[in-house]
Amino acid sequence: MLYYEPFTVRKLSIMTKPVKTAARLQDVSPSGLREFFEIGAKLESQGMDVISLGIGDLDLPLPPFLSDAIAEAFAKGQTHYSSNAGIIELRQAIADRYVDTYKIEYNPQEVLVTCGALEGLLDTMLALVNPGDRVLVQDPAFGYFSNQAKIAGADVELIPMTPDFDLDVDAYRKTIEANPPQIVIINSPCNPTGSVASRKNVKEVVELAREYDSILLSDECYEFLRYDGHKHTCAAEFNRDNVIIVNSFSKTFAMTGLRLGYIIAPTHLMRPIYQVHQYNTACAPTPIQVGATKTLNNPKAFKGIIGHHRAVLDDRRKVAIECIKPLKGFKLTYEPVAGFYLFPNVEQTGMTGPEFAITLLEETGVIVVPGDQFGIAFPNNIRISVGSAPPNRIREAASRITTFLEKRSEG
């Protein structure tokens, strides 16, 4: 059996020699997502035909317009430190996009360019959370939210979502009214559910946070990956004063390894975040900033990239729903309308999410991620990512899962 324990029970201190670790790591779990990625890579190096429905990455090539723009930046020698907060042209282009799309006015000083959204999220936690402060995180959610908040010393409280994976306003109201938290983190479109929060509910949660002087952090990294006409609501549309937007180019431009993201926040919140960023990193990679700026400033190229990525991922989503939904023991109660994930329940297979994921990987070479990586409410779910699996690989994975389940029911 491969080594894996659910992150809720596992501790970091598995070392041969005792080492005095920082107390802030006490409740922080190792990332199971990365772990499955490493196990898959190991099995692949041993000759196994591994199908990754695990990591939230895209196998799509870098869009040619962007790739050319980055290459040009390299050729021109734009490979040195940039301004710590990001090149002004990129910050301006980002600010302009929020005016154009959402009619929200930001000046470039309210935009901070980061090494991916992950840096932005951690900077925010370190800047605004004191030990013992409460941070609310939706359940299920991207596991980094809770763990990064814990690194900053937060007490994390999980807020269940509605059955169709929208924000549960009543649950937020009850919790916030009883004891206002320092930060409320929301994420729409949502990883791992592929759901889009309704405009009404985003508005109500933003307003609740404002009423009780909490900061609302909205992770909008999947903003552009929506299907069937589903619209994105930017949390700052309802109040920019207590809202921090964290966003990224990783998924939009299929460039997860190039590490470019950004934070948008009003000056009083940006100031402390910038202070952490300054001492965290010199700047996001300069040629990538230059390439992204050129792409944002070329509406035809920008729209073309989004349209293409949407079409490819929508096709995969449809194939995945068609293949995964009928699998014996699977319950896909919610069909995703955004992102590139499915979040089925596998309880009827007789296995928990972690049992299913680890046995499946071991016996078939198909990687999925157990639901316990995303909170506590869905231990019998798994997350399936089709970001790196074209339709033929999704079909092949479904066929391997079918055989795997048949063998188990016979045995």
Ligand SMILES: Cc1ncc(COP(=O)(O)O)c(C=O)c1O
């Ligand atoms: C909700 C969410 N936020 C942030 C990230 C990380 O983005 P980045 O690559 O920009 O650090 C991910 C990656 O999977 C994600 O799902």
